[in-house]
Amino acid sequence: xxxxxxxxxxxxxxxxxxxxxxxxxxxxxxxxxxxxxxxxxxxxxxxxxxxxxxxxxxxxxxxxxxxxxxxxxxxxxxxxxxxxxxxxxxxxxxxxxxxxxxxxxxxxxxxxxxxxxxxxxxxxxxxxxxxxxxxxxxxxxxxxxxxxxxxxxxxxxxxxxxxxxxxxxxxxxxxxxx
Numbered sequence: 001x002x003x004x005x006x007x008x009x010x011x012x013x014x015x016x017x018x019x020x021x022x023x024x025x026x027x028x029x030x031x032x033x034x035x036x037x038x039x040x041x042x043x044x045x046x047x048x049x050x051x052x053x054x055x056x057x058x059x060x061x062x063x064x065x066x067x068x069x070x071x072x073x074x075x076x077x078x079x080x081x082x083x084x085x086x087x088x089x090x091x092x093x094x095x096x097x098x099x100x101x102x103x104x105x106x107x108x109x110x111x112x113x114x115x116x117x118x119x120x121x122x123x124x125x126x127x128x129x130x131x132x133x134x135x136x137x138x139x140x141x142x143x144x145x146x147x148x149x150x151x152x153x154x155x156x157x158x159x160x161x162x163x164x165x166x167x168x169x170x171x172x173x174x175x176x177x178x
Contacts, residue, residue: 006160013153016146023128023143030126037119045115050090050105061109062092065102069114072100095120 037043062083066074074080074096084093091112094102101117104110124130128140 006157009153009156013150013157016150016153020143020146020150023140024147026128027126027140027143030122033122034119034126037122041115042118043122044117044119045101045103045113047086047089047093048091048103048113050112051107052090053107055085055087055090055092055106057092057104057106057109062094062104065104065109065111066094066096068111069100069102071116072096072102072114073098074102 033040033043038046063074063077063080066072066080072079072094074094079097081095081097084095085106086093087106090106091103092106094104095117096102099117099120101115102111103113105112121130128135131139
């Protein structure tokens with residue numbers, strides 16, 4: 001690549017950095033928080049342990065236990081986003097549509113823990129889907145592709161002076177031989 005190529009690469013590198021600064025900042029910051037989600041009860045409530053034994057509680061008992069936590073605002077299955085069954089821990093996590101999590105013992109049906117779960121919200125911000133429907137595909141995906149281009153142009157720009165010095169040494173070595 002000629003000097004013009006290096007100049008173009010620098011210009012594209014600067015423009016790409018400016019275009020992607022906000023989406024990349026969102027991805028990096030939320031990614032750091034998500035890396036620590038198991039260590040922070042503020043992000044994701046720790047999984048409690050149930051009594052143990054074979055799961056024997058019915059779905060109706062799970063719903064009844066989840067209803068007993070007012071903050072979860074669960075009146076019916078329509079208010080439940082998902083169930084996360086952990087047989088090894090003896091609990092089922094009931095995630096309400098308002099992001100509240102109720103952990104129910106799979107043997108006794110008792111509530112063993114309830115807390116607000118922020119990790120799903122942080123994941124939605126991380127992948128861009130929280131902002132609006134098309135943000136994931138039309139902002140965050142192109143930002144990732146541009147970031148890959150920034151990496152490649154950065155490697156090229158870093159290598160350029162090293163390659164130039166090498167060429168100069170080789171040229172000098174051949175000139176001394178003549």
